[in-house]
Amino acid sequence: MKPEPAENGRMSTPTSSAPRTLLITGASRGIGAATALLAAEHGWDVAINFAHGREAAEAVATQVRAHGQRAITVAADMADEAQVLAMFRSVDEQLGPLGGLVNNAGVVDVAARVDEMSVARLTRMWAINLTGSMVCAREAVKRMSTRRGGAGGAIVNLSSGAARLGSPGLYLDYSMSKAAIDHFTVGLAREVAAEGVRVNAVRPGIIATDIHASGGHAERVASSLHLIPMGRIGEADEVAPAIVWLLSPEAGYTTGAIIDVTGGR
Numbered sequence: 235m236k237p238e239p240a241e242n243g244r245m246s247t248p249t250s251s252a253p254r255t256l257l258i259t260g261a262s263r264g265i266g267a268a269t270a271l272l273a274a275e276h277g278w279d280v281a282i283n284f285a286h287g288r289e290a291a292e293a294v295a296t297q298v299r300a301h302g303q304r305a306i307t308v309a310a311d312m313a314d315e316a317q318v319l320a321m322f323r324s325v326d327e328q329l330g331p332l333g334g335l336v337n338n339a340g341v342v343d344v345a346a347r348v349d350e351m352s353v354a355r356l357t358r359m360w361a362i363n364l365t366g367s368m369v370c371a372r373e374a375v376k377r378m379s380t381r382r383g384g385a386g387g388a389i390v391n392l393s394s395g396a397a398r399l400g401s402p403g404l405y406l407d408y409s410m411s412k413a414a415i416d417h418f419t420v421g422l423a424r425e426v427a428a429e430g431v432r433v434n435a436v437r438p439g440i441i442a443t444d445i446h447a448s449g450g451h452a453e454r455v456a457s458s459l460h461l462i463p464m465g466r467i468g469e470a471d472e473v474a475p476a477i478v479w480l481l482s483p484e485a486g487y488t489t490g491a492i493i494d495v496t497g498g499r
Contacts, residue, residue, distance in 0.1 A: 252378065252386040252430070253333035256481065257281040257325050259312060259370060260339030262291035264443030265392065268470035269336055269477045270294050274301035276478055278334065281325045282307045285339070304329060312339045312366025313358065322373045331384070334481045335374040337367040337391045340411075345404045356407055363411035364418075367391060371422060371433070379429040386430025388481045391419050395439040395496040412437075416492055423490035432489040434480045439496030441468045463498030 256273050260266045262284040270280045271294070280298045282305060284291040291307040298305035306328045310321035325332060340363045343355055371389055378387035393416050396409035416435060423433035440458045459465060476493045479485055 252388070253331035255279050255281070255325065255329045255332050256334035256336065257283065257308075257322075257332060257370075257374070258336040258338055259283040259310075259366075260285070261336075262287045262294060262307075265438065265441065265470045265473045265477075266336070266338040267294045268474040269338065270305075271297055271301070272471070272474040272478045273334075273481065274298040274303040274305070276482065277303070278481075279304040279329050281305075281321075281329055283310055283321060283339065285309070285311050311362075312370070313361035315369055318366065318369050318373065322370075322377075326377075332374060332377045333385070333387045335370060335387070335389045336477055336481075337370055337389065337415075339366060340392060340394075342405050342408045347403055348406055351407060359407045359411050363408070364414050367415060368418060371418075375422075375426055375429075375431055378431045379426055381426075381429045384430070387432075388485070389422070389431065389433045390477050390480045391415050391433070391435040392477075393419070393435045393437040393492060395437055395494065395499055397437060399499075419492060420490045427489055432480075432485070434485070434488060434490065435492045436473060436476045436480065437492055437494045437496065438473045439468055439494070439499050441470055441473060443470055461499060462496075466497065468495065468497055 254277055256278040258266050258270050258280060261270045261282040270282055273280055280303060282291050282294050284307065295305035295307050308321045308324050310317040312318065374389055376382055378384040380386060394412040397412035397416050400406060401409040419433055419435040440462065473495050476495050
C-alpha cells in the first residue's frame with residue numbers, strides 16, 4: 235500500500251504496515267484480558283501488563299499462545315514512571331517493534347462525595363488513570379512515529395461512560411480522569427496524525443468486571459440495570475471488538491474518535 239501525503243505535505247504511513255506487537259496495560263483481567271485474546275485471534279503478539287496478579291496474567295498469556303501468537307507478561311505500576319519505562323524496554327527486547335498500545339489500566343475508589351475526598355486519593359487517581367496513560371502513550375509514540383523512524387501504529391485509550399455523566403456521589407474523581415482521557419485522545423490524535431500513528435478511545439459503560447468490587451462498590455453493577463436502555467450489563471468481550479477494530483487496518487482513516495459501548499446509556 236502506497237503511503238498518502240498528509241495535508242501538511244508529510245507522508246503518513248498506513249497502519250497496515252505497522253509491526254504486530256501489542257502492549258495492553260491492565261491485561262490480566264476484564265476488558266484487558268478479553269482484548270488480549272481477541273487481538274491474538276487477529277494476529278497480534280501481545281505483551282500483557284499487570285500490577286498485581288501474576289498468575290492471572292500468565293493464564294492470559296497461555297491462552298494467547300494457544301492462538302499461535304507470542305506473549306509475555308510484564309509487571310508495572312502505571313503510577314511509577316521507572317516501572318513503565320522498564321516495561322517498554324522488556325517489550326522491545328522480547329517481542330520487538332511496537333505496533334499497538336491499549337491504555338486499559340485504571341482504578342476507581344470507594345464511593346464518596348467530593349467533600350469527602352483526600353488529596354492522597356486524588357493523587358493516586360490522576361497518577362494511574364491519567365499520567366500513567368500519558369506516559370505510556372509518550373513511549374509508544376517514540377517507537378511508532380514515522381517522524382522518529384518508526385513504522386506507524388495505533389493507540390487505543392480506555393475512557394468510560396462516566397466521563398459524560400460525572401458519577402456524582404460515587405467517584406467524580408474517576409469520571410474527571412476519564413474525561414481528561416477523552417480530551418487527551420483527541421489532542422494526541424491530531425498531534426501525530428501525519429506521523430502514521432492513530433489515536434482513538436473506547437468509552438465502556440457498566441461492564442461485568444471486578445473494577446467496582448476493587449473499589450469497594452461491588453453492588454454497583456447489579457444496582458444499575460434500570461439506568462441502561464438495553465436493560466442489561468455489558469460483558470468484557472463486547473468491548474474488546476471495538477478496541478481491536480480501532481487497532482486494525484480497517485480503521486486506517488479513523489483517528490481522534492471515541493466509541494461508546496454503553497448499552498445506549
